[in-house]
Amino acid sequence: MYRLNIKKLGFAFGLTGSLIYLGCMIVMATAGQEGTITFFNSLLHGLDTTNIIRMDVPLIEALFGIVQTFxxxxLIGACIGAFYNAQIKVKR
Incomplete structure (x- = not known):
């Protein structure tokens, strides 16, 4: 079995999460409130997001959000890599 590079896997997970967050920002910026609600309602299997969609997100809050998501x-990717590597039997 191959060992995973923990830092690289963590970076891949962080970057993927940040891209998803950025995609959400693009949807909100281009679709407007009704389009955003429709998009997330269909994405979340009909869960009504009307009361939780907030369109007036300050730029600094969005930047903090993308950094926190990364x-x-x-951390999630690094944990998965570490747990995976811990389960591999090392031949000595």
Whole structure:
């Protein structure tokens, strides 16, 4: 079995999460409130997001959000890599 590079896997997870966050920002910027609600209602299997969609997100809050998403994604990816590597039997 191959060992995973923990830092690279963490980076991949963090970057993927950040791209998803950026995609959400693009949907909100281009679709407007009704389009955003429709998009997320269909994405979440009909869950009504009308009361939780907030369109007046300050830019600094969005930047903090993308950084936090990257950090959480990195930690999740690093944990998965570490747990995976811990299960591999090392031949000595």
């Amino acid at each position: 950090i959480l994604g990195w």
